[in-house]
Amino acid sequence: LSERLSGALEKLTAKGALTEADVATALREVRVALLEADVSLPVARRFIKQVQDKATGQAVLKSVTPGQMVVKIVHDEMVAMLAGEGDGEAGARLRIDSPPATILMVGLQGSGKTTTAAKLARRLKERDHKRVLMASLDTRRPAAMEQLATLGQQTGIDTLPIVRGQDAVAIARRARQQAMLAGYDVVMLDTAGRLSIDAELMAEVAAVRDAASPNETLLVVDGLTGQDAVHTAENFDGQIGISGVVLTRMDGDGRGGAALSMRAVTGKPIKFVGIGEKMDALEEFHAERVAGRILGMGDIVSLVEKAQEQIEQAEAERMMKRFQKGRFDMNDLRSQLEQMQKMGGMDGIMSMLPGMGKIARQMGDAGVDDKMIRRQMAIIQSMTREERKKPDILKASRKERIARGSGLEVQDVNRLLKMHRQMADMMKKMGRMGKGGLRGLMGQ
Numbered sequence: 001l002s003e004r005l006s007g008a009l010e011k012l013t014a015k016g017a018l019t020e021a022d023v024a025t026a027l028r029e030v031r032v033a034l035l036e037a038d039v040s041l042p043v044a045r046r047f048i049k050q051v052q053d054k055a056t057g058q059a060v061l062k063s064v065t066p067g068q069m070v071v072k073i074v075h076d077e078m079v080a081m082l083a084g085e086g087d088g089e090a091g092a093r094l095r096i097d098s099p100p101a102t103i104l105m106v107g108l109q110g111s112g113k114t115t116t117a118a119k120l121a122r123r124l125k126e127r128d129h130k131r132v133l134m135a136s137l138d139t140r141r142p143a144a145m146e147q148l149a150t151l152g153q154q155t156g157i158d159t160l161p162i163v164r165g166q167d168a169v170a171i172a173r174r175a176r177q178q179a180m181l182a183g184y185d186v187v188m189l190d191t192a193g194r195l196s197i198d199a200e201l202m203a204e205v206a207a208v209r210d211a212a213s214p215n216e217t218l219l220v221v222d223g224l225t226g227q228d229a230v231h232t233a234e235n236f237d238g239q240i241g242i243s244g245v246v247l248t249r250m251d252g253d254g255r256g257g258a259a260l261s262m263r264a265v266t267g268k269p270i271k272f273v274g275i276g277e278k279m280d281a282l283e284e285f286h287a288e289r290v291a292g293r294i295l296g297m298g299d300i301v302s303l304v305e306k307a308q309e310q311i312e313q314a315e316a317e318r319m320m321k322r323f324q325k326g327r328f329d330m331n332d333l334r335s336q337l338e339q340m341q342k343m344g345g346m347d348g349i350m351s352m353l354p355g356m357g358k359i360a361r362q363m364g365d366a367g368v369d370d371k372m373i374r375r376q377m378a379i380i381q382s383m384t385r386e387e388r389k390k391p392d393i394l395k396a397s398r399k400e401r402i403a404r405g406s407g408l409e410v411q412d413v414n415r416l417l418k419m420h421r422q423m424a425d426m427m428k429k430m431g432r433m434g435k436g437g438l439r440g441l442m443g444q
């Protein structure tokens with residue numbers, strides 16, 4: 001698929017901004033990739049539409065094709081969608097602070113509930129030093145309870161003693177009671193599943209939910225079941241209410257389209273992924289990894305990232321040349337500030353300009369943070385073209401106008417001018433010293 005895709009993408013070689021046609025051509029291939037990765041059709045459609053609106057008109061970086069550019073945009077959009085707002089690490093965090101916290105595992109039969117319950121219990125024990133009690137509520141298959149007990153022995157996790165003849169709700173109550181008496185931090189309730197969703201299954205899970213009032217209800221879904229996963233997630237979330245998803249069998253050939261589908265349909269975070277049958281084969285969900293897997297176009301993404309870096313590098317070199325000529329006007333200052341903003345602060349940009357560490361520290365000490373950068377940009381924005389080129393012409397009336405225009409005070413304008421003067425002086429000195437002197441001054 002990847003090869004066919006890049007073949008089609010290479011045909012698009014126009015430069016400049018992405019046209020509707022560029023985007024449409026590339027997205028046709030992306031759509032195929034999504035469907036092949038088992039993303040459900042409505043989700044794929046919605047996603048494509050979203051990217052289409054976003055991508056059209058965006059600039060194409062030098063040295064990449066429009067098609068590659070679209071793929072990068074698609075990738076970033078997918079990561080954002082998979083990760084959700086403020087997720088990431090936090091997505092894997094479980095709300096288990098008030099002991100005994102109850103985690104309810106739900107899902108279809110064979111999805112990996114029992115295995116995941118034990119994996120998760122092990123993780124909570126080893127990483128978070130929690131005392132965990134596991135209980136099987138699977139009264140339908142006699143072997144299910146033994147399966148959990150065996151996994152418990154393997155991992156050193158206690159399991160609730162088996163009492164035949166109790167129903168799921170009774171076992172859930174007994175587990176909670178036992179956890180309270182014996183001081184466990186977490187109770188994991190492993191429910192029975194069915195081959196498909198039916199009213200009886202849902203009624204049983206709902207009854208357990210009501211009896212146990214879980215802190216987390218994790219839906220365990222087989223990552224290889226693309227289309228069905230959406231249906232399953234929709235049903236469980238609608239009827240039981242889930243707090244998160246665990247995707248299993250991500251060690252298999254599946255491309256993980258289920259992740260995107262479920263995320264889109266339920267809006268619930270994917271917290272963990274199962275990557276094997278062994279007890280340590282559970283990891284936190286990484287949106288980047290899954291997006292790469294769904295698209296299968298990691299090489300294109302890194303290519304575009306490299307192109308972006310090159311452009312930033314070229315810009316840094318251009319600036320350096322200007323500095324050496326002793327030129328540093330408001331436009332230069334603005335482009336410095338922009339870079340800083342983009343790179344998330346002082347350290348990033350300064351690391352690209354050889355030897356800028358000292359200035360970075362000085363500016364940092366002077367309190368040049370993100371908020372301040374935004375204000376400074378606003379001030380420069382309010383200057384005329386001439387004022388930006390020749391800041392010396394800025395006298396009182398002009399300063400007042402600029403302050404009004406940027407919604408700030410004249411003293412803010414003065415502060416920016418002072419900073420500019422200091423930087424310009426330094427640039428001039430560096431310029432006179434030449435390249436060698438520059439390195440010397442900066443201690444490189």
Ligand code: GDP
Binds near residue numbers: 109110220250252277
């Ligand atoms: P349950 O019916 O939902 O409780 O499913 P089980 O936990 O019994 O798992 C069914 C099968 O799937 C078992 O053979 C597990 O070892 C296997 N399994 C579970 N999670 C994973 C996984 O992440 N990767 C692989 N390869 N197998 C898994």
Ligand code: MG
Binds near residue numbers: 144192
């Ligand atoms: Mg089971």
